Amino acid sequence: MAKVPVQFTLNGSEKAEFIDSGTTLLHALRDKIGDTSPKGGCHQGTCGACSVIIDGELRLSCLTLVETCNGAVISTTSGLSEAGVLHPLQRAFLDTFATQCGFCTPGMIMAAKVLLDHTPNPSRDEVIEALSGNICRCTGYEPIIQAVLTAARSNSQNAA
Amino acid sequence: MAIRRGRGVAAINYPTGMNLGGDPTQALVHSTPTGNFMVTLSSVDLGQGMKQIMAQICAETIGVPTDRVVVDTADTDTGPHCMGTFASRGTHRAGNAVIQAAREARQVMLEVAAEELEVNASDLETDGQGNILVKGAPQKSISIFDVALSAHFKRGRSISGRGMFLIPRSYPEKETGAMKPSTCYAHACTVAEVEVDDETGEVTVLTVKNVFEIGRALNPKMVEQQLVGGSWMGISHALYETTEPYYPNRDHGGTDFNQYLMPGPGDLAETEIIVLERPSADGPYGAKGPGEMCANPQIPAVANAVFDAVGVRIDTLPITPERILRALKAQAAN
Structure with a gap:
């Protein structure tokens, strides 16, 4: 299969790769670039574990062809912490015990980040809506909802 | 045709581990x-x-x-x-x-x-x-x-x-078949409140109140985390999860996890968790196993609540709208 050149920004650093045409972004990130924070759950766009942020929008990396990402700005959970300090969402997931097996956590955090980027003080219903594309088997969702609300509160306190 | 409300209770004993073949x-x-x-x-x-x-x-x-x-x-x-x-x-x-x-x-x-x-x-x-x-x-x-x-x-x-x-293997007594499947039991009790739409057969769980007796909680926050998730899982088992088709035709069955139903973040019942600690005699620092038992009492509690609401006993899981409607139809025929 023909290789195609792909260039994009991943968590602030430039990436340039020759990748098989037809490769998904999920596969490229995990197996080519080595960022394993997006998880492959269903590979059909229904579980949300592979969620990443592309140009500010929440996207499913398992359904995104990497060729369509030329010039894009992509964020994954592995790029969230700065100088060893966890992002407020990561901190809140830890503090509210919102993760057990951890497989859904990166996707949940990306979905929550897009919500908080657009809606800094979301209602409970807005949090539920934002997380509704992500499946969790362990937590029963309530701790995750609480984590997102907690992160929103800590953000607004820091801003004040 | 109306939305009917019901309340059900269930209590369980749950073994920690198994010593049917020794359990080292x-x-x-x-x-x-x-x-x-x-x-x-x-x-x-x-x-x-x-x-x-x-x-x-x-x-x-x-x-x-x-x-x-x-x-x-x-x-x-x-x-x-x-x-x-x-x-x-x-x-x-x-x-x-x-x-x-x-x-x-x-x-x-x-x-x-x-x-x-x-x-x-x-x-x-x-x-x-x-x-x-x-x-x-x-x-x-x-x-x-x-x-x-x-x-x-x-x-x-x-x-x-x-x-x-190693808990030694327990052999059944020849005369009675009595044996000791476990040395340590956790306990739980759940009260569930539901609404049943007797036109559509749809069940909504309004509240789930759980008491869990789990020995000593060696890490109370992690115990709570597991119990909250387990309570949700119990509701999921009671009403949603199955690999069988919801309707008799196999073609209507789920083919992969995309069609394997579970309640999402918008379907949560109001949930209460109370932990009782009665240290076990043979557990490490008094611990028992809270893992699986925490997802069990919700199932009979929901089945009992459905009975309280519309007067039909559903004895096959999950308790789907179809099963409720068929039972209501049979009840009306009698």
Whole structure:
């Protein structure tokens, strides 16, 4: 299969790769670039574990062809912490015990980040809506909802 | 046709592990040259927090802070044998094995400290902060760091221990068939409130109130986390989850996890969790296994609540709208 050149920004650093045409972004990130924070759950766009942020929008990396990402700005959970300090969402997931097996956590955090980027003080219903594309088997969702609300509160306190 | 409300209660006893064929777990503990401790297990952490609990149990037994313990569950080929993480047995079985291994390691540690301090090992105690003191004369002390260095480089001792926890196999009595499937039981009781639409058969769980008796909660936040998730899972089992078709035709069955129904974040019942701690006689520091039992009492509680609401007994899971409507139809026909 023909290789195609792909260039994009991943968590602030430039990436340039020759990748098989037809490769998904999920596969490229995990197996080519080595960022394993997006998880492959269903590979059909229904579980949300592979969620990443592309140009500010929440996207499913398992359904995104990497060729369509030329010039894009992509964020994954592995790029969230700065100088060893966890992002407020990561901190809140830890503090509210919102993760057990951890497989859904990166996707949940990306979905929550897009919500908080657009809606800094979301209602409970807005949090539920934002997380509704992500499946969790362990937590029963309530701790995750609480984590997102907690992160929103800590953000607004820091801003004040 | 109306929305009808009902309330149901259920209580369960749940065994910790299984001793139908014997139920062993092995653990090894050893110190590093600088007085940190390694716990080696083949028991696997599936996300329930076994590594954290084993670190706490080892630290408590040896007398060091939890952050001085590393738990290695890397490889079931090379680690000491474990029957596995199932039957809610991880904390109970592996925890007991870790206590035994850690006690043996602690004994060697105290013997080396005794040689360094020129006292009897039986006169020593740990302060839980990484030091070994002479009982009644705490000014005479040595750090575990120095004890480990001495053991490794001066005295040629391995500060290590072996643990093997085995509940012997229980054989049924010939006459009665009576046997002892478990030595340790957790308990739970749930009250569920539901609304049933007797036109569509749809069930909405309004509230779930759970009381769990789980022995001693070795890590209360992690116990709560597992119980909250388990309560949701119980509702999911009661009303949604099946690999069979919802309707008789196989073509209507789920073909993969995309069509395997579970309640999402918008479908949560108001949930209450109360934890009762009655330390078990043979559990590590009194623990029992809360793992699976926490997802059980919601199922009969919801079935009973449906009966209370619309007067039909559904005895096949999940309790789907179709099953309720068929039962209502049969009830009306009688």
